[in-house]
Amino acid sequence: MANQDSQSTPPKDKSAFGIFMHELARGSLIVPILAIITGLLLGGLIVAVTTDQVYTAWSRSPLEAIGVGINAALRSYSALFNGAIGNPERIADALASGEAAALRRAFNPFFESLIKSVPYIFAGLAVALGFRAGLFNIGAEGQLFMGAVASVYVGFAVKGLPAIIHLPLALGAGALGGAIWGFIPGWLKAKTGGHEVINTIMMNYIAFRLSEYLLRGPLQRPDTTNPISPFIETTAQLPRFFESPIRFHLGFFIALAAAYGVYWLLFKTRLGFELRTVGANPNAARYAGMNILVITVLAMSLSGALAGMAGANEVLGVNYTLAPAFSSGYGFDSIALALIGRSHPVGVVLAALLFGTLRNGALQMQIAANVPVDIISVMQALILAFIAAPAIIRTIYRLRAPQQQEDGLHVRGWGG
Amino acid sequence: MSTLSPTMKSSAEYTGGGRRRVMGVVFLALAAAIWLLFARTTQGEMVTTFTLNPGGSQANFPNLEFITLPVLQAIAFVCALLGGYQLVRGFGTRTNAILGLVAALFIFAFLSWVASGTSLNLAGLLRATLIRAVPITLGALSGILCERAGVVNIAIEGMMLTGAMVAAIFGSLYGLWVGLLAGVLAGALLAVVHAIFSIKYKTDQIVSGTVINIFSIGMSSFISAKYLAANRQLNNPGIFPDIQIPGLAEIPFIGPILFSHNVFFFSMLLFLALLHFGLFFTRWGLRLRSVGEHPKAADTLGINVFKTRYMAVILGGMMAGFGGAYFTLGSVGRFDDVMTAGRGFIGLAAMIFGNWNPFGAFGAGLLFGFADMLAARLAILGVRVASEFLLMAPYIATMIVLAGVVGRGQAPAADGQPYEKEGH
The missing domain is CATH 1.10.3470 (ABC transporter involved in vitamin B12 uptake, BtuC)
Structure with missing residues (x-):
């Protein structure tokens, strides 16, 4: 892929994947892949050094300790694989028996991974869209919360509508809730220059407090003192494709459609071109007569809407209700996903699938191998670190420096 | 940086008319809030008690007691006066100090309202x-x-x-x-x-x-x-x-x-x-x-x-x-x-x-x-x-x-920018 031509000429293949490969080649495909591999290896190393048996083996011989460590890491990763994709033996047994319930149970981990990826896809797209417009949306978490609040409200308060109207309405409310939470920092940025990083962080905490208040007040389930919302109407639920226990729902395909939508918007429309121009060179955009104010506000609102959809999908497709702190740090994770995916929809989807799978498998790893799920966050941070500073990966693997300056992303100071 | 934000305010604007009016409105709004939220919901004979000894202290300091309503009204009145003056003439360079004073008065009014009919350990x-x-x-x-x-x-x-x-x-x-x-x-x-x-x-x-x-x-x-x-x-x-x-x-x-x-x-x-x-x-x-x-x-x-x-x-x-x-x-x-x-x-x-x-x-x-x-x-x-x-x-x-409503902060100019030494 990384031939000389692809670095200077526009991509010949104009499909979504073609542009993605072109951009990857420009920034060198090898770095993200090596970053992920290195991150996984280091994660294994952490698992190994935190295994007690390694130290008892160390007292006998260092070689044995290394063996025990590798063993522990492999056992953990195989538990992770079984939890994320499915246990191969069980799948084989289920296929042999042909029993529907057994098949569903055997394949459930795989579908569960896809479900876990859905909020990551949306939130990653949200951050990526912001990056393309030169905006650092660190507030996906808050936008996600507001989206969840809005869609759960429409989900339980509106009654008697057919699903064909109710479901889009609830999803739309989620998008709107997130969009408002993105609009405010976008407008502040465009109008006053107040930096979106600070404002979105502040909006995050405002969203947490607001949703806590709502869940203990107007949105509280009537028959309980716990801060939890009522269940949404069945007409607002995203349809599931299989019977229990598989929770795989329509949201996955909506997420893929959203990824295509973002790709189309960014690379096939005039607005997308303007958005990318503002992101790449705001001065050029201004001299070309583009309305930076409108584009900034629009980009942040769209970004917020995507993040809101992440929350809406969790509420309408998985939980059917809203409890406080239902998000497990999607906000920060989505920044990692957008950067790992090079702010391209295809890359974001791939990164989201990877981390959805890892997160899902980690639960099984915690039970089977006594490795806390938080190891995934550590690995995510490591991978992001390697991607953010490719020079580290180049040094480790003795790669040559790229001939072309890599696409960097830089904030432009606070407050003004 | 300056090229990026055409709306960035100059220092003249910092003490200029727009800010003066905004601050005046803020003061008046706080006065109105004290009046409407606190004073209107307080009965005439209610007494505020502030305890001035933190828990566990052996020193005996008398409690601060007053009838809530007139104090709230007085505070609202003072805030309104300050707001009016700010709107018409402006406090100029002392605006921030006055803002601090109004904020402190508002907090005191809020606490008095909270402690009306009961006691609050102020210390x-x-x-x-x-x-x-x-x-x-x-x-x-x-x-x-x-x-x-x-x-x-x-x-x-x-x-x-x-x-x-x-x-x-x-x-x-x-x-x-x-x-x-x-x-x-x-x-x-x-x-x-x-x-x-x-x-x-x-x-x-x-x-x-x-x-x-x-x-x-x-x-x-x-x-x-x-x-x-x-x-x-x-x-x-x-x-x-x-x-x-x-x-x-x-x-x-x-x-x-x-x-x-x-x-x-x-x-x-x-x-x-x-x-x-x-x-x-x-x-x-x-x-x-x-x-x-x-x-x-x-x-x-x-x-x-x-x-x-x-x-x-x-x-x-x-x-x-x-x-x-x-x-x-x-x-x-x-x-x-x-x-x-x-x-x-x-x-x-x-x-x-x-x-x-x-x-x-x-x-x-x-x-x-x-x-x-x-x-x-x-x-x-x-x-x-x-x-x-x-x-x-x-x-x-x-x-x-x-957002610059209460006065724009001055971030260090090169905040967030990596430094590239020339000739490397």
Whole structure:
């Protein structure tokens, strides 16, 4: 892929994947892949050094300790694989028996991974869209919360509508809730220059407090003192494709459609071109007569809407209700996903699938191998670190420096 | 930077007509709020009682008692007068001081309203406010150190969290002071990572900060789940005892509030004074600030930009680690998952609110600490205000400040920009 031509000429293949490969080649495909591999290896190393048996083996011989460590890491990763994709033996047994319930149970981990990826896809797209417009949306978490609040409200308060109207309405409310939470920092940025990083962080905490208040007040389930919302109407639920226990729902395909939508918007429309121009060179955009104010506000609102959809999908497709702190740090994770995916929809989807799978498998790893799920966050941070500073990966693997300056992303100071 | 924000206000506008009117409206709105929210809902004969002895103090100081309604009306009237004068003539350069006065009056009115018909321990509230301001201020000082040298640090939260955990573990094993030192060093270690990423590799500083935040949350929860949950003896450091300043601590009312605290409070005051003096009155501070304002000029004059930035970021990390140790060794006595709960980000907000000045940040820290403390206590007092809205106040206030409504802050000019030495 990384031939000389692809670095200077526009991509010949104009499909979504073609542009993605072109951009990857420009920034060198090898770095993200090596970053992920290195991150996984280091994660294994952490698992190994935190295994007690390694130290008892160390007292006998260092070689044995290394063996025990590798063993522990492999056992953990195989538990992770079984939890994320499915246990191969069980799948084989289920296929042999042909029993529907057994098949569903055997394949459930795989579908569960896809479900876990859905909020990551949306939130990653949200951050990526912001990056393309030169905006650092660190507030996906808050936008996600507001989206969840809005869609759960429409989900339980509106009654008697057919699903064909109710479901889009609830999803739309989620998008709107997130969009408002993105609009405010976008407008502040465009109008006053107040930096979106600070404002979105502040909006995050405002969203947490607001949703806590709502869940203990107007949105509280009537028959309980716990801060939890009522269940949404069945007409607002995203349809599931299989019977229990598989929770795989329509949201996955909506997420893929959203990824295509973002790709189309960014690379096939005039607005997308303007958005990318503002992101790449705001001065050029201004001299070309583009309305930076409108584009900034629009980009942040769209970004917020995507993040809101992440929350809406969790509420309408998985939980059917809203409890406080239902998000497990999607906000920060989505920044990692957008950067790992090079702010391209295809890359974001791939990164989201990877981390959805890892997160899902980690639960099984915690039970089977006594490795806390938080190891995934550590690995995510490591991978992001390697991607953010490719020079580290180049040094480790003795790669040559790229001939072309890599696409960097830089904030432009606070407050003004 | 200036090319990016056509709406950036010049300094003339800072004290100009628009700001004058906005502030006047703000004062009037606060007066109206006192009148409508507090005075109108208070019955005529209700009495406010403020206790002026914090709990456990032996000194006997009489309670402050007054009939609530006339006091509220008087405060509303004064605020309205100030607002009217500001709208018509303007207080000019003293506007900020008057804003502080109006805010203080509003808070006093609010407390009087809360305590009407019952009693409120004013001394206890003030003491709790000071204590709650400690981690926020330390976080803000960490931010000031980094950003004055031109390195944005949104990893204060992560550094604090790691500092808290490391301090708890080492404190349990080797005693409080070793724990404190370990917490500070843990913060420094993360700061070294942040510095290498943002100075050497010229990674975007927000990305680098995000990496450290994700890593810290993940790593501390990982270690907590893997080791601390099973071994209680690893997570039981105890807390630093309060130090009574001889003589001063016996002063009634003021003594227990100001002069009976643990080592974190007094250290914070010391760091505050040192940093203020260091930044604005020494060659060290001048160099540090010049690197944050105009690194190229500083380089031309022979200042080592990279070295200065490394030093500033590492000192900032130590400050954040110290602030993190407060949570485990100064307040709770053990480590809980994600126990900093966004205090690092509030510290960041306090830094902006305080205009990148140590004492400004301390003022903001007091304000935010007050909101934090009230939110924790209102539920106990059974007040009719949702505590969530009080907890939102610091964030909303920061956004308003950032938007330039209450006066524009002056961020260091080269904040967030990696320095590229020419000829390399």
